[in-house]
Amino acid sequence: MNLSDISTILYDAVVYIAVGFVIFYLGKLTYQLVNRGFSVKEELVEKDNLAFSFAHVGYFIGLLLAIGSAIVGPSRGLVNDVIDILMYGVLAIILLNLSIWLNDKIILRKFSVKKEIIEDRNSGTGVIEGAVSVASGLIIFGAVSGETEMGGWAHGVLTAIVFWAVGQVALFITAAVYQFITPYDVHDHIERDNVAVGVGFAGALIAIANLIRHGLTGDFEGWGITFSEAGFELALGIILLPVMRFLTDKILLPGQRLTDEIVNQEHPNVGAAIIEAFAYIGGSVLITWCL
Numbered sequence: 685m686n687l688s689d690i691s692t693i694l695y696d697a698v699v700y701i702a703v704g705f706v707i708f709y710l711g712k713l714t715y716q717l718v719n720r721g722f723s724v725k726e727e728l729v730e731k732d733n734l735a736f737s738f739a740h741v742g743y744f745i746g747l748l749l750a751i752g753s754a755i756v757g758p759s760r761g762l763v764n765d766v767i768d769i770l771m772y773g774v775l776a777i778i779l780l781n782l783s784i785w786l787n788d789k790i791i792l793r794k795f796s797v798k799k800e801i802i803e804d805r806n807s808g809t810g811v812i813e814g815a816v817s818v819a820s821g822l823i824i825f826g827a828v829s830g831e832t833e834m835g836g837w838a839h840g841v842l843t844a845i846v847f848w849a850v851g852q853v854a855l856f857i858t859a860a861v862y863q864f865i866t867p868y869d870v871h872d873h874i875e876r877d878n879v880a881v882g883v884g885f886a887g888a889l890i891a892i893a894n895l896i897r898h899g900l901t902g903d904f905e906g907w908g909i910t911f912s913e914a915g916f917e918l919a920l921g922i923i924l925l926p927v928m929r930f931l932t933d934k935i936l937l938p939g940q941r942l943t944d945e946i947v948n949q950e951h952p953n954v955g956a957a958i959i960e961a962f963a964y965i966g967g968s969v970l971i972t973w974c975l
Contacts, residue, residue, distance in 0.1 A: 707773035735810030742814020746821030750776030753828035783820035808882030815886030819893030823851030826900030887961020
């Protein structure tokens with residue numbers, strides 16, 4: 685590689701990073717626009733709202749993943765790459781904020797998420813809100829990052845939106861299955877400021893989203909093939925949840941019951957919930973490595 689090639693690579697990298705920062709800034713402005721009912725600065729700096737910090741940092745992680753989906757992949761030339769990053773980056777911002785709204789209305793439908801985070805400073809709710817953003821960012825990464833030779837940009841946008849929608853349905857299914865396998869009312873304990881329950885639930889959402897990301901990532905080879913791969917990994921994930929919860933009880937927390945640690949004591953054991961979340965996420969990572 686000669687000096688000219690190195691200069692070209694460095695120049696392109698600087699341009700990509702600059703465009704990425706522009707998209708990230710647009711994502712930040714969009715978040716503030718969507719959430720005009722409160723001041724981000726006031727919640728973070730003046731009120732020291734930890735619940736909001738969890739939700740806000742989760743949004744930035746999800747935004748970073750969503751932007752990354754528009755950057756990764758083979759180059760089509762600097763100009764085309766910049767157009768792709770801007771177009772898919774803006775699409776990713778829209779989809780991410782729509783994901784948060786949908787999940788607030790469906791997954792956490794039994795109470796007002798904004799009230800819990802802003803007024804009650806409920807960290808358990810903040811953790812789940814942040815996890816929803818991370819999970820949606822992973823799904824958007826898988827939905828957008830693949831290449832398609834059919835239909836150009838229009839087809840690429842269509843596949844991204846369809847796969848994102850499928851990923852959201854997968855999160856709704858995950859929430860229902862998680863409630864089914866837990867011997868307590870998840871929503872009730874989250875509303876009662878049980879951070880441990882929120883952490884465990886958050887781990888389940890991110891784990892399934894990681895599997896969906898893996899199933900969607902790659903070049904588009906047809907609707908049937910992609911849906912089959914994503915569906916297979918979702919099925920594995922659904923099986924993973926009760927298995928990993930059982931293994932957490934028997935191996936990672938020997939001598940203790942996970943439910944007792946999380947809900948049946950005066951001060952819920954957040955450390956035990958972190959282990960539960962790790963079990964879900966670690967299991968999903970292991971599955972993606974093996975497939």
